[in-house]
Amino acid sequence: MDEAFFVQLALSAAAVGALVAVAAWARIARPVGPLDEHKARLLLAEEFPGRPIDAVWIASDGCGAMAKSAGLALVICRVGDGFALRQIPWPQAVAATFKDGRLRVNLDDVAAPAATIAFAAWPPENLKGDLAA
Amino acid sequence: MMEAEFDPVTLATPFFVLTVFLEIVFARLRVVKANYETRDTATSLLMGLGSSVAGLLTAGVVFAATVWVYQHRLFTIPMTAIWAWAAIFLLEDLTYYWFHRLSHERRFWWASHVNHHTSQHYNLSTALRQTWTGGLAGTWLLWLPLAFLGFPPAMIAIQKGVSLVYQYWIHTEAIRRLPRWFEAVFNTPSHHRVHHARNPVYLDRNYAGILIVWDRLFGTFQPELDEEACRYGVVRNLATFNILRVAFHEWIGIARDLVRAPRHALGWLFGPPGWSPDGSRDTSRALKERAGIPVRGHVGPEALRPAVEKA
Numbered sequence: 001m002d003e004a005f006f007v008q009l010a011l012s013a014a015a016v017g018a019l020v021a022v023a024a025w026a027r028i029a030r031p032v033g034p035l036d037e038h039k040a041r042l043l044l045a046e047e048f049p050g051r052p053i054d055a056v057w058i059a060s061d062g063c064g065a066m067a068k069s070a071g072l073a074l075v076i077c078r079v080g081d082g083f084a085l086r087q088i089p090w091p092q093a094v095a096a097t098f099k100d101g102r103l104r105v106n107l108d109d110v111a112a113p114a115a116t117i118a119f120a121a122w123p124p125e126n127l128k129g130d131l132a133a
Numbered sequence: 134m135m136e137a138e139f140d141p142v143t144l145a146t147p148f149f150v151l152t153v154f155l156e157i158v159f160a161r162l163r164v165v166k167a168n169y170e171t172r173d174t175a176t177s178l179l180m181g182l183g184s185s186v187a188g189l190l191t192a193g194v195v196f197a198a199t200v201w202v203y204q205h206r207l208f209t210i211p212m213t214a215i216w217a218w219a220a221i222f223l224l225e226d227l228t229y230y231w232f233h234r235l236s237h238e239r240r241f242w243w244a245s246h247v248n249h250h251t252s253q254h255y256n257l258s259t260a261l262r263q264t265w266t267g268g269l270a271g272t273w274l275l276w277l278p279l280a281f282l283g284f285p286p287a288m289i290a291i292q293k294g295v296s297l298v299y300q301y302w303i304h305t306e307a308i309r310r311l312p313r314w315f316e317a318v319f320n321t322p323s324h325h326r327v328h329h330a331r332n333p334v335y336l337d338r339n340y341a342g343i344l345i346v347w348d349r350l351f352g353t354f355q356p357e358l359d360e361e362a363c364r365y366g367v368v369r370n371l372a373t374f375n376i377l378r379v380a381f382h383e384w385i386g387i388a389r390d391l392v393r394a395p396r397h398a399l400g401w402l403f404g405p406p407g408w409s410p411d412g413s414r415d416t417s418r419a420l421k422e423r424a425g426i427p428v429r430g431h432v433g434p435e436a437l438r439p440a441v442e443k444a
Binding site for chain 2: 022028049
């Protein structure tokens with residue numbers, strides 16, 4: 001590696017910093033409003049087509065959601081101006097850590113290690129009967 | 134003859150910086166269509182910066198192997214002949230097509246290439262979200278036959294660089310469609326948007342580098358459909374902007390699978406991405422079949438109707 005390489009690397013790093021600053025200044029991320037049930041169901045239908053949804057719980061800040069589909073929990077979490085979705089066993093979702101109004105769900109995935117979703121209570125109060133199975 | 138006197142990618146770097154800047158500014162002024170999310174942009178650009186460093190780690194081996202093969206060449210092809218440049222343009226682009234197809238259809242090589250597809254955005258910065266592990270994945274071996282034929286290593290390196298620079302500008306939503314003759318022959322922003330989309334109809338399509346004719350020839354071409362807007366990213370999008378996770382997540386996923394079920398090692402390594410012994414995960418093929426979309430050949434908007442009706 002010669003000196004020219006390091007000069008080029010340093011200039012490139014400076015350019016990266018400048019371009020990220022310009023992107024932050026421009027505020028041209030995709031407009032993404034808070035999730036509602038309709039939007040959450042659309043995302044679920046795209047990601048898990050044909051999967052029956054028993055119930056959906058939307059985060060109080062609209063940045064995530066949890067759905068129950070038979071024995072699975074379908075997790076929606078906000079990533080930048082988009083969303084990522086994962087499925088985990090339902091008991092794992094029910095047993096997730098809930099503290100100070102935030103549910104921290106371990107997604108057991110290197111590419112999506114955990115999701116933090118704001119809920120008023122967890123497990124949800126309407127979780128009874130068949131849903132609790 | 135051996136070492137290239139110039140590197141097209143290095144020469145083009147100021148152009149990359151300028152055009153990303155212009156795309157952001159023009160999008161801000163609403164002159165062109167483009168979305169930039171700050172952390173996504175940072176991830177893409179840092180992956181690009183990191184790839185230039187990671188590439189150096191294996192550059193010596195790649196160069197030595199290419200020179201060694203060239204020393205055992207069949208013919209001696211002059212770097213000064215126009216026909217030789219025309220020939221390497223076509224042969225390098227054909228090599229790229231198969232490299233790219235392999236990188237999508239077999240998990241071992243997908244592990245290296247996947248990071249390029251992890252952005253949920255499609256803008257010029259996405260083009261720079263490059264692999265850190267390409268050298269380790271060994272796909273550079275695919276270019277050795279060009280040296281064996283007799284193309285000088287410098288000529289191969291230059292043409293690879295030209296291809297990479299060409300593919301930069303097509304990562305944009307700012308250009309909708311180009312003239313029909315151009316769309317018929319060359320890879321374009323429209324064709325490459327399809328390649329980056331995660332909609333079932335668009336999965337595993339448009340592998341071209343410069344010439345889209347290879348996709349038309351080998352049955353992997355899919356035009357962009359006005360009825361089906363591209364949704365970018367991977368089948369299971371990342372929930373993190375951590376560049377180490379972006380760079381290595383699929384490799385770690387493979388390692389975990391190998392530890393969990395080593396007797397399925399061949400499938401984990403060389404099956405299509407999403408393969409699992411019990412079929413509990415989704416391959417592109419499974420996603421297409423579930424959506425009622427033909428696995429082979431390109432489809433028109435009429436093919437989307439059954440899927441929409443089913444949904």
